[in-house]
Every structure is written in structure tokens, then in C-alpha cells.
Amino acid sequence: MSGEAKTMESRTIKIAILGLGNIGAGTVEILRRNGGLIEQRLGVPFELVRAADLDPARAKKLELLPGVFTTDAKAVVEDPSVQVVVELIGGIEPARSLILAAMENGKHVVTANKALLSAHWEELVTKAEEKRVSLGFEGSVAGGIPLIHTIRRGLVANRIQRVTGIINGTCNYILTRMARDRKPFAEILLDAQAHGFAEADPALDVEGIDAAQKLAILVDLCFGLSLAPGAITRCGITAVTPLDLAMAEELGYRMKLLCSAASERGEVEAWVHPALVPISHPLASVDGVFNAIYLEDDNVGPSLYLGRGAGALPTGSAVVADLVSAARDILSGAVSRMPASGARIRSQERGHLRGAGDSRSEFYLRVTVLDRPGVLSAVTGVLGRHGISIASVIQRGRGDGQEEAVPILVVTHEASFAEMTAAMADVDALSVVKKGSFLARIIPGTEDP
């Protein structure tokens, strides 16, 4: 052992980072602060030999060693001394070309780029498998929660049946604050932006686009089906009101922006949507910026993973975990140990995406109507004609005939999404109804332990 240890001590694992923004800086901080700890676990230290960014000021703040920083990312992926490339630029290009070039040059790749992975999954995993390099992407979904490791390693013996999760911390923070402070979306969004919990352009988050990208990656991993994120039915949280959150609470639920994907006999269903979560469900109490993923599989049954889904250090933790995995492959002489796709023999039957309208659940519907007699009957009549069975209706009317806009809140029995959206369009077409009814899904409770 001592001979081996000496040989290993003389080595380092040479890495390069592309993109020195928030996550890049977090990764550098972890490699420095926990460098000794990581070396104990791995046997050798990491050496940051190259780091690229278009902005030299970012490099300066990190006090990199001389010769490490460059603005030329292309030179980095061609540098023969680099063994593992960490891509933290984000977006499609130049990230895609740089990753492909790095793999072409035989380098292992670690990325947290959910936009790229969800858009170019097949191309990236195929190239990694062809060049026999590893592609780590733990940081792309749920930040610090080691969800990808869990699905591809810890639960590798199991058939995952359903994934339900809170995977956008910005939305969860906004909904938590709206519920607590009883203030409208726009006001809480401004506050979240002021506190750095939401981007200046919040659309990626609040429209559910970020969640759909992450869900596409989870669908690939869990069900072997490569989906364009755009193929996922998606609705964000911009239309949620404090009234909806209060009503959810009153009915025994919490409103969350959920992602959900399930597979049954090769039919995959996937959506991102505001949803009422029964208060006893472990996802109901996940508040603030936290993420959580509830998995159901055929051996463990339900399991839950909760933690910080974003931020420099949580995502940096995921990036460095992938670096350690790549380094373990290098040091142990492993070649092509785990395929990037997670599967070594691709199934002939990859399953297919169910029509968005086919997914079934109970629904919560808020309709805003003029406070006139007969309005309730008109709205419920439309639902009935669409075959939608109503579990309860709450009308918060003023009852003073002032023709003011008042909400009607409907909870339905199980219906298809197609039936609900068709019914909602007809409801919105009623002259007594103000446009912009709001629909949330309702997910079932968990089994009694």
C-alpha cells in the first residue's frame, strides 16, 4: 500500500473549468476549502490547470495561479494536459461545441447545463459513449441533491414508475412567500429579485421552462425516452393568486409548482404545472428555495430526496462529486465504466410520450365571474357538458348584486387534461366570465404507512 500511495501522491488530476460565474466560483471554492478532504477520499489532489471566461475580472476575483486563466475556451478543450473539462458556461452555444470537442479529444466532461442536456441529450451521450469518456451532470437537476447519482447508481436495480418533484427553487420561494405574506405574485417576484432569488428576466423560472428542461433530463434517465423540453406540457405560476393559495390551504392542500413524469407500459406522461399537494404528502412541507423529488419504484416504493436545488455551493458540490467520479475512473484504469445514458444496451422499445391531453387527475379551477344570479349554474353547466364531475364548488360572492367580479372555485373529480382545458375554454367564452380562468392539478395523497 505504501508504494502505491507514493506513486499516487506524485500525481494530480488535471482539470479545467469553462465559465467562472456563480457555479464556477463555487466549484473553485469547494476545491480549495475541501481540497485536503477530497484528496484523502480520492488519493490525489485536483489541479486546476486551465480556466476560461470572457471576463478577466471574474478570474481576477478568484486569484487563479498565473497561466491558468484564458479567454480562449477552445484552447482549453484542446490542451493535452487537461483530463477533465467542467463546462459551466450555460446555454447551447458555445457550450455544445466545446463539450463535443473536449470529448473528441478524449477528455471526461462534467456539466451543470440543463438547457444543453435537455436539447441535445442524444448527441452528447452518444459522443461520450463513442469516445469512452464519462459525462457527469449531477449539477443539472436539483443542485445539491445527488439525484442523478441516486437514480443511476443507488436505485439502478429498480423500475422507476413515477417522479414527482419541486425542482425550481425560485417558484417555490415565490409560492411560499405568497402564501405566508398573502401578497400578489408581482410584488413577491420583485422582492425575490431584490434578494437574488429570482433573475432580472424571471421567465425561465416562473413560466416553468427551467423545470421542463430538468424534467426532460429526468425522463431520459428514468424512462430512457429522449424528449424535447418543449414537448412537455407546461404551465408556470404567474397566474397564481393569494386567493388560490389560501383556498388550497382551506381544502387541505399546499400549492406547488410540480414536475411529474410517469411511465406505464411504455407510455410516458410528463408535465410541469401548479398543483395542489395534500398536506400530508412529504412534498407539501417543502418550503422556500428547497427542492425535493419524490420517486416511486417497484422495489423501494416511495422515496424522497430534499435539499437546496441551486446556489454556488450546492451546485458546486454536485460538480465536484462528478469530478471525483471521473477521477476515480482515471486512477483505477476504468474504461467506459458507466455509459453517459445510464444504459449500455439501448432498449428497442424506448416508449413514447402520451398526448398531453390524456393525463388524468383531479383539478382545481378558479373562474372569475360577474356576481349575478345564475352564473354558478352556467359555469357548472359547461363543466357538466364536458363530462366533468364536480366534487365541490365554493362561490365567494358579495351577494349585493353589484356585478363585481367574484371568484368561483371548483374542485373536480378525476378528468383528463384535454377535457379540462376544453371545458375551461368554453367557460371563458361565457359572457359573465372574465377571461383567464386558472387551472391547477391535484395530486393524490400517499399511502398510509
Next chain:
Amino acid sequence: MSGEAKTMESRTIKIAILGLGNIGAGTVEILRRNGGLIEQRLGVPFELVRAADLDPARAKKLELLPGVFTTDAKAVVEDPSVQVVVELIGGIEPARSLILAAMENGKHVVTANKALLSAHWEELVTKAEEKRVSLGFEGSVAGGIPLIHTIRRGLVANRIQRVTGIINGTCNYILTRMARDRKPFAEILLDAQAHGFAEADPALDVEGIDAAQKLAILVDLCFGLSLAPGAITRCGITAVTPLDLAMAEELGYRMKLLCSAASERGEVEAWVHPALVPISHPLASVDGVFNAIYLEDDNVGPSLYLGRGAGALPTGSAVVADLVSAARDILSGAVSRMPASGARIRSQERGHLRGAGDSRSEFYLRVTVLDRPGVLSAVTGVLGRHGISIASVIQRGRGDGQEEAVPILVVTHEASFAEMTAAMADVDALSVVKKGSFLARIIPGTEDP
């Protein structure tokens, strides 16, 4: 790729199972039911070439192929065709000798044997590292929750500061039922035994011995400190009463059997004890047979892992995940990819165990007294003389001077365990106090998200 795929298709990974009890049967079931799925992920199928048990009836029920079953486990670990040995016998011997012999013969080992691992950790990991074989033990702690994978892979870049968990499903089931049905321990235990949630001899579970064994493994993994399970301060749940559970609820807590370990500047604290968990803490709502582990580390902060901690299929899921990991090493040519201990350079400073009495928390104390004037003052006086500051006292006296036994319930401010146990001994020595006061720890709430 196609050439490679063909080569791989002609191979199998040859495994042997020692012990065909509950977990052994679950492992066989998973390998059969999900054989195709696992082969897709791994590239080659597993082949169960040997299986040993003292009871041929168990083998018969599993309908093993001819020539696979034997009662001679020693022959199995010496069989040159076997690549990975799964030890599911449990207990110390012969499991220990068989595992050591298997490793001596160059075989990878998978085990779910917490009693053995916690008692012989150093010997087992040293032998595995010396023989450059892997030692998988995901099934030894928290059953189906891939906690070991999470700590050694997903969170490998992080310094874990504290582990707090519910890792004995039997105790959690009993406490959940006691709280719900307001019935005493003995009655619920009988019911749990009838439903197969508790063993005929329940001591290992209800005395906290099983939890201490698992915690010893977690302390090894998280803090690099090898502890005898007997060195862990331990108190089980046999003295918990429905009154304690109701009082916990009234005070805003739930009572759980918790394990907890923390490390600060090389000082490790570890205990298994009934504890009051604030209702808003994610561990508070973990009910029934479920396990959950709450980790705190320096990069992710808090994270939670929840799922079934026992049972044939959940634990079988962990066993097969370890089998896949060993098989990936074999197929990729990886030698000694990850040391069994999780560390390749053992730290010189391994840390040391803090004295049991030094751990500090708030406490819940139930004292049973004769209902006489002045009793409360006597009890609180003893606590005061031990320097224990009282946060609240509830006396459920009858007030009719009948000298019946009534409970006094005390919640303290932070104190050391040594101060509390010394004070409790003095309280129990008062003539007006019935022996057998009950102490629970109180853990702090989580930060506001």
C-alpha cells in the same frame, strides 16, 4: 460499439448468495423480475451460480437451477467461478470468516450485515483494500434509501457536520401507532409482532441496539472514526408512554427514536435516544416503518433522504445496486476504484469520541410523584441544584390529596447529558418520587427557509 456489445453479451457476472432468508429471497426476486432492465443498464446479465443456506427448504422455494444450491458456504467462497459474493447470513460468525475468505480469494463482496460491519469495520475494509476488491454495504443502513451511495459518492466533496436520523423502522412504527392509538408500548409491540413489523425477540430494535450498529457505520463513513457500537450512548423506547407522546404533541413536537452523530474539530458525538422533534422539522412527519436521514454539510447545507428502511425488496434493491457497482468495476477493468473505507489516504487525526455526558441539548423529563403539596418544589429544587434551568413544568396533579402517582413533565433549557442524568438520579432518590423517570432529548428546529 456493436463489436463491444457482442463481446459483452457473451459474458455474465457470476455471483453467489450466502443466506437465503428474507433479504436473500428479495435479492433473487429482483434479479429475476428486473433482470432484463438490469442487463440493459449494465450490459451483461448476472448469473447466480451458487447459493448457500443451512436450510434446503429455502432453496427449494426459490426454485434455483440444479447445481446452484449447497449447504456448504465455505465451498462457495472458494469456488473459482464466483466473481461476487453476497453475504446475507447476518450476525458475526460464520459471516465474518466467509467474507474474509471470499476477499482473500479475490472476490468482490456485498453485504447488508450491520452487526458485523459495526463490530469489525477496520478488519473488513483493510482486507478489502489489501486484496483490491470492493466491499458494498448499501443494505446495512436504511434499507432501500441509497444513503451510503449518497455519502460516499454524491456528497463526496462535502464535510458532513451532522447526521440525524430515524433508522429503525420497528421503533418508528411502534411510536407512530402509540401516538395514534394512545395505547401503551407493550400492547402496540404485540400488534407489531403479529403484523411482522417486530421480531419475536424485539430487544435489538426497541433497545436501540440495531440503530446504534447502523449509527456506528455512519460515523465511520462520515467522520472516519471507527466506533464499537457499544461506545454509543443509547436508550431505547420501552419506557415511552402514550402520555409522553401526547405531551410532545401538545408542546409542538413529535417523539421519535433518533440517532445523531456530529463532528466538530475532531470531537465526535454519537447517541441513540428518544427525542422530541419540532413539528416543522422534516423528520417529525416521518411515520410508520419509514426511515429518514437528515444530513448537514458545509456545501449543500441540510438535505433529507426518506424511504423504506427494511424489507426484502427495499434491502434487496440496495444489495443489487452494490452488485451492479462491483460488476461495473469488473467490466470496465477498474482495479481498486473506491476503497471500502471511502478514504484512500487515512487521516492521521481520526478524531475521537466525546464523553457521552458532554453532549448538550434541551431535555424533556417525566417524573412520577406522589400527589402531595411541595413535591413540585422538591423536584425542581434538585434540578436547580444541578444547574439545570427549567423552561416549563406541567403538573397533571389530581389535587385531591389522594397521594396517587401523578406525572410532572419538565422541559429544560440546554444542559449536558451528564448534568441531566445526575439530576435524574437525585430526583429518583426523593422519597416522593417513584423510580423510573423518563428522559428524552429535544432537538432544535431547522433554519427558516
